[in-house]
Amino acid sequence: MAEDSEHQFWYNMRTGEVEQGLKSPSIDRAGPFATRDEAAHALEKLRANSARWAAEDAEENR
Structure with a gap:
């Protein structure tokens, strides 16, 4: 069941602000x-995921 988007949080990449709902x-x-x-730590999570995926891709392409 999908959660109500108005009760979820989003990180605005342009402003660096955390927003509740689809603003x-x-x-x-x-x-x-x-x-x-x-949401406030979104950039850290995105960077960590990107690094992990790059390492996985490098390993697969060996």
Whole structure:
């Protein structure tokens, strides 16, 4: 069951602000996140995921 988007949090990549609900254009948003704190640390999570995926790709291409 999908959660109500108005009760989820999003990180606005353009402004660096955490928003609750769908306030900004989708191109500017990262998320959804369950909590404001998770959204506030979105860039850290995105960087970690990107690094992990790059390492996995490098390993697969050996």
